[in-house]
Amino acid sequence: MIEILQEKIRQAAERRAPLCLRGGGSKDFYGNAPRGEVLDTRGYAGIVAYEPTELVVTARCGTSLVELENALRENNQMLPFEPPHFGPAATLGGCVAAGLSGPRRASAGALRDFLLGAKLVDGRGNLLAFGGQVMKNVAGYDVSRLLAGSLGTLGLIAEASIKVLPRPPAEATLRLRMTEERALEALNQWAGEPLPVSATAWHDGDLSVRLSGAENALRAVARKLGGDDLPDAQAAGFWQGLREHADPFFAGAEPLWRIAVPPAAPALRVPGRQLIEWSGGLRWLKSDAAAEVVREAARRARGHATLFRAERRAGEAFSPLDPVAMRLHRSLKAAFDPAGILNPGRLYAEL
Amino acid sequence: MGAALPARQREVAAALRAFLPARAVLFEEEDTRPYECDGLTAYRQLPMVVALPETEEQVRRILEVCSAMKVPVVPRGAGTGLSGGALPPGDGVLLSMAKFMRVLRVDPRNRVAVVQPGVRNAAISDVAAPFSLYYAPDPSSQIACTIGGNVSENSGGVHCLKYGLTVHNVLRVRGYTAAGEPLELGSEAPDAAGYDLLALAIGSEGMLLVVTEVTVKLLPKPQSARVIMASFADVERAGQAVADIIAAGIIPAGLEMMDRPATRAVEQFVGAGYDLDAAAILLCESDGTPEEVEDEIARMKAVLERSGATRMTVSRDEPERLRFWSGRKAAFPAMGRISPDYYCMDGTIPRKRLGEVLTFIGAMEKKYGLRCPNVFHAGDGNLHPLILFDANDADQLHRTEAFAAEVLEKCIAVGGTITGEHGVGVEKISQMCAQFGAGELELFQAVKRAFDPAALLNPGKAVPTLAHCGEYRSLRAGGRPAHSDLPRF
Numbered sequence: 078m079i080e081i082l083q084e085k086i087r088q089a090a091e092r093r094a095p096l097c098l099r100g101g102g103s104k105d106f107y108g109n110a111p112r113g114e115v116l117d118t119r120g121y122a123g124i125v126a127y128e129p130t131e132l133v134v135t136a137r138c139g140t141s142l143v144e145l146e147n148a149l150r151e152n153n154q155m156l157p158f159e160p161p162h163f164g165p166a167a168t169l170g171g172c173v174a175a176g177l178s179g180p181r182r183a184s185a186g187a188l189r190d191f192l193l194g195a196k197l198v199d200g201r202g203n204l205l206a207f208g209g210q211v212m213k214n215v216a217g218y219d220v221s222r223l224l225a226g227s228l229g230t231l232g233l234i235a236e237a238s239i240k241v242l243p244r245p246p247a248e249a250t251l252r253l254r255m256t257e258e259r260a261l262e263a264l265n266q267w268a269g270e271p272l273p274v275s276a277t278a279w280h281d282g283d284l285s286v287r288l289s290g291a292e293n294a295l296r297a298v299a300r301k302l303g304g305d306d307l308p309d310a311q312a313a314g315f316w317q318g319l320r321e322h323a324d325p326f327f328a329g330a331e332p333l334w335r336i337a338v339p340p341a342a343p344a345l346r347v348p349g350r351q352l353i354e355w356s357g358g359l360r361w362l363k364s365d366a367a368a369e370v371v372r373e374a375a376r377r378a379r380g381h382a383t384l385f386r387a388e389r390r391a392g393e394a395f396s397p398l399d400p401v402a403m404r405l406h407r408s409l410k411a412a413f414d415p416a417g418i419l420n421p422g423r424l425y426a427e428l
Numbered sequence: 429m430g431a432a433l434p435a436r437q438r439e440v441a442a443a444l445r446a447f448l449p450a451r452a453v454l455f456e457e458e459d460t461r462p463y464e465c466d467g468l469t470a471y472r473q474l475p476m477v478v479a480l481p482e483t484e485e486q487v488r489r490i491l492e493v494c495s496a497m498k499v500p501v502v503p504r505g506a507g508t509g510l511s512g513g514a515l516p517p518g519d520g521v522l523l524s525m526a527k528f529m530r531v532l533r534v535d536p537r538n539r540v541a542v543v544q545p546g547v548r549n550a551a552i553s554d555v556a557a558p559f560s561l562y563y564a565p566d567p568s569s570q571i572a573c574t575i576g577g578n579v580s581e582n583s584g585g586v587h588c589l590k591y592g593l594t595v596h597n598v599l600r601v602r603g604y605t606a607a608g609e610p611l612e613l614g615s616e617a618p619d620a621a622g623y624d625l626l627a628l629a630i631g632s633e634g635m636l637l638v639v640t641e642v643t644v645k646l647l648p649k650p651q652s653a654r655v656i657m658a659s660f661a662d663v664e665r666a667g668q669a670v671a672d673i674i675a676a677g678i679i680p681a682g683l684e685m686m687d688r689p690a691t692r693a694v695e696q697f698v699g700a701g702y703d704l705d706a707a708a709i710l711l712c713e714s715d716g717t718p719e720e721v722e723d724e725i726a727r728m729k730a731v732l733e734r735s736g737a738t739r740m741t742v743s744r745d746e747p748e749r750l751r752f753w754s755g756r757k758a759a760f761p762a763m764g765r766i767s768p769d770y771y772c773m774d775g776t777i778p779r780k781r782l783g784e785v786l787t788f789i790g791a792m793e794k795k796y797g798l799r800c801p802n803v804f805h806a807g808d809g810n811l812h813p814l815i816l817f818d819a820n821d822a823d824q825l826h827r828t829e830a831f832a833a834e835v836l837e838k839c840i841a842v843g844g845t846i847t848g849e850h851g852v853g854v855e856k857i858s859q860m861c862a863q864f865g866a867g868e869l870e871l872f873q874a875v876k877r878a879f880d881p882a883a884l885l886n887p888g889k890a891v892p893t894l895a896h897c898g899e900y901r902s903l904r905a906g907g908r909p910a911h912s913d914l915p916r917f
Contacts, residue, residue: 130671131778153677182618189624190596203867211776212808213593213848215582215631216856216863217891218875222595222627226619243677265537269561271648271717294719337617341537358618380617396621401609406623408878412871424622 078121079204079235085116086233087202090416098229098420100139101166104175106386108228108394108423118170118233125236126210129154133193133210135238138170145169149241157185157242159276161320170234176226179320180276180287183268183340183355189225191240197224197232200414210238223409229420230428231413245275245289250312253284253304257344257353260284264356265341272298278319280326280352287316319354322386326352326363332387334362334371338380347374361385368392393425403427433519437476440521443493444479448486454478463522466507466514467569470771470819471854475502475516482527484604484640491638492608494521495884501606502886503634505546505577508569510772511853513581513633513889520884523638525576531555532641539646540599540616545576545639549583552644561646564591567849568757575642582631584849586682586756587713589807591647593849595630602641603629606880611637628875633851634886636879650715653681654725655749658732659706659739663687663802666708667782669735670806673712674779676731678724682713683807684756687786690801690814691755697762700755703739710737710806711752759803760814767799767816771828775839776810776848788838789813796827810848811839837862852890860890861897869894 089096095113105111122139129152136145142162149155159179160172173195178187194208197220208214208221224234255263260279267274267286275289286302288295299306307315318324327333336345340357349364362371368384368391375382381396398406403425410417410428422428437455444453454460455477465472476499481487494501500520507514516522528544531551535541536559541552549570552563566585567573573583579601584593591597600614614626629636660666666685673680686694686709691702702709712732714724729740743749755762763770777785786802793800799816815831817824836846836859846852846859860869872891876883892900 128778128780130675131780132674133778176619176624178619186592186596187619189627190592199867199871205865205867205871207868209843209845211778211810211844211848213584213588213776213805213810214845215849215851216845216847216860217852217868217872218636219582219595219627219631220871220875223624225624225627227623231623242679243674246677265539269536269539269559269648271650273716273720290716291720291723293723294717297717297719337615337619339538339540339616341535355618378617379615381615381621383621398622399612401605401611402613402622402625405611405625405878409623409875412874412878 079198082116082118082121082233082235083198083202083204086198086200089114089418090200090202093416093418095418095421098174098233100168100171101164103162103164103167104171107175109426110390111420111423113418113421116233119168121235124148131210132212132241133238134241135210135236136169137236138168138234140169142167142169142172150244153244154241155244156191156239158182158188158191159320160188161322163321169237173225173234173237174227174229180278180316180354183277183358184275185242189222192221192225192237193240194238195221195224195234196236197234199232200416200419204235208238212240228423230410230424232419247292247295248275248287248289249295249299250307250315251286251288251299251302251304252307253286253302254282255279255284256282260353261341261344261357267302268340268356274356276316277356278352278354285315287312326350326361329363330388331363331365333385334364335383335385336360336362336371336375336380338375338378342378342380345374345378347371372396395425398425433476436519440477440497440499443497444477444490444521447489448479448481452480452482454480463504463507463516463524466504466509466512468510468512468853468855470825471512471515473516473518475522476519478522478524480524480527487523487638487640488604488608488610490521490523491604491606495607495882498882498884500884500887503580503638505574505580506548506572508573509577509581509851509853510774511847511851511855513851513853513886515854517887525574528576528640534559536561538616540643541646542641542643543575545579545642546574549573549575549578556646560649562649563644564597564647565594568760575644576639579630579639579642580632580634581851582849584805584810586684586753586805588805589683590679590681595627597645598626598630598642599645600643601626601629601639603637603639605637606882606885616643631851633853633890635876635890636885638885652718652721653713653715653749654721655682655711655713655743655752656725656728656732657702657741657752658710658712658737659703660708660710660736661706661738663708663786664783665736666710667779667806669710669732669737671779672731672735673728676727678727678731680712680728680807681715682711684711685709685804685806686756686759687802689799690759690803693766693801694755694759694762697765698754698758700751702755706738711756756803763801763814763816768818768820771815771817771832772850773811773813773815773832773835774847774850775836775844776808777839777842777844779806779809781842785811785838785842789835792831792834796831798824798827798831800831805848808848809844833859854889857890857892857896858900860892861900866894869897
């Protein structure tokens with residue numbers, strides 16, 4: 078099956094015909110608009126290796142993310158970065174290519190932090206393997222991590238090995254009433270203390286804080302932080318809604334911006350509604366404001382803004398790169414995909 | 429080699445002295461001698477010129493001048509690297525970043541520190557300490573090694589399983605390409621736009637850029653930490669205990685193993701209080717709130733007991749905890765006391781293959797007639813077998829190299845890697861041919877060309893040419909070396 082994908086890429090390279098690498102299509106909305114003939118990766122699926130005591134799972138790109146997470150749950154383990162699925166069809170390949178992490182990112186780390194190895198089919202149709210299944214590996218450049226968030230522009234991510242972690246023994250969610258300023262203050266104060274905070278979200282005066290860890294430790298910390306305990310089912314629904322953008326905040330026709338800033342950056346003054354995650358490091362913005370206004374606000378806060386979802390797109394989805402970085406991007410793209418056929422333009426118009 | 433190039437040497441030194449003070453450009457042998465090797469002392473080479481810049485602008489100009497004159501440049505931090513990554517170029521400039529020693533900013537609100545590359549690893553935690561923060565990666569050489577070197581090698585330490593390597597704890601670097609163009613990779617904001625060039629730069633062994641500034645993540649210092657020292661009657665049982673702890677859903681802050689030859693060598697050196705009757709000891713650390721630690725220590729003790737631990741001691745206070753760790757951290761210098769030289773390997777394997785690999789190492793000890801104590805980052809499968817030898821005996825050196833090559837290839841065969849945290853450098857460049865195929869090596873070279881088309885930054889390290897691999901394979905097969913005069917990438 079992988080040979081078929083390799084052959085299709087080889088032929089497309091010969092014809093210089095753009096390909097749109099696609100799993101379940103759950104993230105078609107993300108990045109610049111997809112174009113080219115669809116190359117469906119879902120036929121190349123399945124968990125290749127999973128031994129819970131090695132803390133690593135290796136699976137093919139077409140593997141359903143739901144199926145993968147279920148296999149981990151059966152062994153009381155998880156993908157620590159809580160990747161959003163954005164639909165039941167999400168695949169592991171798309172998950173790695175998008176590089177997105179969910180609510181646990183600020184405490185556990187991002188998808189790229191857990192990516193130990195990958196096999197990819199480059200733009201010539203060659204199957205190449207980088208990294209591996211072990212925790213530490215510094216042989217050769219870290220090409221696997223480079224693939225996280227590359228949106229399929231460097232190659233078809235055929236297989237990925239991901240570090241997994243045990244599920245926390247217990248979780249509790251607190252809800253406190255706070256202004257945005259006070260919440261940013263408190264979140265960054267707590268993040269500097271050794272507290273088992275595993276996710277945070279502030280919106281419209283409500284600050285939700287999820288704690289993960291040993292039961293007795295959670296009780297002690299919950300007393301210290303104060304606020305109301307959210308019942309478990311309600312809490313699970315809330316974090317799931319946040320991760321999958323099913324929360325009512327994400328409804329509405331205005332474009333959704335994802336603004337990443339240093340976590341203690343002050344409240345952003347931009348028109349629209351905001352929801353703050355990752356102890357202040359991620360500011361979701363629903364706003365009709367012009368792209369330049371949003372990007373300028375992000376830049377002033379030493380961050381960057383992505384046009385995450387929009388019904389009509391104009392301009393780039395991602396923040397512009399400086400000229401030296403863009404030249405490196407072009408050289409790398411040419412090294413991996415000399416014919417420029419893999420998801421062209423999806424990350425940046427000129428890649 | 430430096431002496432063979434006096435004209436070139438004078439020319440390059442003069443070009444650098446045009447904008448650097450005389451004391452920052454060294455070329456007399458007595459001045460350049462201290463730079464002839466890094467922590468891997470078996471490989472030595474006098475650099476043609478040593479440059480000691482103090483400002484980013486000086487670094488930029490050095491790179492510009494060297495690029496124009498086609499002079500190779502090798503960056504160097506404290507020179508503690510164990511793979512010869514900072515082995516100087518005989519026909520080039522050794523770029524010492526030792527004077528970049530300033531901490532530029534500690535920002536407790538955002539939990540970051542911005543430091544120059546010559547700042548020592550341990551010094552970062554020192555400046556963060558007043559805010560109850562620290563920098564997590566802790567290579568054993570942390571009192572001497574610099575953050576710039578850590579970035580180049582993607583250094584680890586004894587707490588990686590829970591807290592990650594350098595790549596997980598550095599948010600941003602600033603530096604210059606080989607041609608002297610400014611570059612900023614990553615950012616203090618999460619998930620910087622574009623390809624993750626920061627991940628590519630970290631662990632690139634000084635081949636892609638020269639780093640002049642590093643932003644590291646600071647973590648809140650755990651309120652408390654305790655370590656269990658557990659004894660086992662055989663090494664395999666200790667290995668199984670490691671798997672059992674992880675199967676129980678515990679990620680210890682540190683999980684280290686030492687075999688008896690290692691504990692015996694260390695004990696006479698530091699007196700850590702290790703059980704010398706045990707065939708192997710495990711050090712299992714828990715950190716967090718006092719409640720978390722109490723809970724986790726109890727769970728780990730129960731697992732270790734079931735897994736056959738013959739003795740367990742839990743550190744009662746901080747001095748005792750540090751004493752238990754002191755032996756592990758002093759393992760390499762301790763070998764230097766019982767043997768004229770030691771050669772440290774760095775292979776990483778899937779944990780479940782530990783017994784098999786240790787048995788293999790035992791067989792190699794007999795085959796080559798050399799002793800090889802083992803210390804092991806058991807939690808993440810990273811082995812540090814230490815071959816004891818005398819470098820003055822050419823035959824012993826030869827046997828050591830052959831011993832090491834067999835062990836590294838065994839690590840690959842069981843699904844592991846030749847290096848977990850020390851880097852490839854010059855040392856393991858041949859084994860790269862065993863770990864990667866031609867397609868991967870060609871792509872690595874293309875990555876290198878994207879950053880450094882003229883191949884002037886740290887040439888000949890980390891990534892072998894296909895010609896070198898051909899030569900190596902025919903040598904291993906017992907054939908005649910071919911193309912032995914071809915330059916390496």
